[in-house]
Amino acid sequence: MRRLRRTETLRGLVRETELSPAHLIQPTFVVAGEGVREEVESMPGIERFSISELVAEATEIAAAGIGAILLFGVPASKDETGSGAYDDEGVVQMAVRALKEAHPELTVITDVCLCEYTSHGHCGFVRDGEVDNDLTVELLAKTAISHAEAGADAVAPSDMMDGRVGSIRHQLDEEGHAGTPIVAYSAKYASAFYGPFRDAAESTPEFGDRHGYQLDPANAAEAVREAQLDLDEGADMLMVKPAIPYLDVVRRVKEETGAPLAAYHVSGEYSMLKAAAANGWIDERPAVLETLTSIRRAGADAIVTYYAKEAAGWLR
């Protein structure tokens, strides 16, 4: 077996998995206000931008050859119904318009969820202490339409309500956005690895947790059922999240559906690598490239990762 491992060119001839900037999606936080560019404390290297700073940052992202950005909004104020999410003048809607005007070639995917916009931090409309599924689905569909009207290239619902993909597809079609794809977070687990994201998005639930809507980390067959339901409802691409603790789920969903698939290497996964690297405990660049390669090897077509821009630089 060692003969083909002797030189880099021989290894290159038989390498089974390819990792390139085109496979990577950069999650990006846009905040209300002007002149804002602030680092997220628990995510070294990741900043929150107001719109004009984001447009400047997008110049670098586009130049790095990255596949897309995934946009998250942090509004100036929050309320019970998360109305900032479906406001045509909301922070994401305005950012999408500015981005598409300045960088028409950059693919912009928007996160469709209410948690960044609700005062209680849950992903939907709360009634009697619980997230009401069907009312939330209505608000999510409104959100997706307003993103599509602003010019989003794809919408990505991350809320985990039942039936939201079907409802979003139906309403996008009705409103003249039949060409807008849905990237469905099909298997989003109730994970402890979202902590740093919740700092960045200010979306920690004020009471309770997300176990009533996100998947139980112990389940894999359930993820395949979620994926199949999303496909039946009209999803164009599926997503598994987080990535590394769920590589078996990535593999199963890919094998059992054959559908285009993304995996989300989440904030906690990023912060662990950054922290170990900052302490000199691991060599960051090879550790990150090995991590991202493993996600591709497991079966993901695309990888959402906070390392997208940095890794794209390493991969040139």
Ligand code: PBG
């Ligand atoms: C919810 C959402 C979350 C993430 C992406 N979308 C957090 C949550 O469910 O609390 C987490 C992403 C990450 O940790 O990087 N809209």
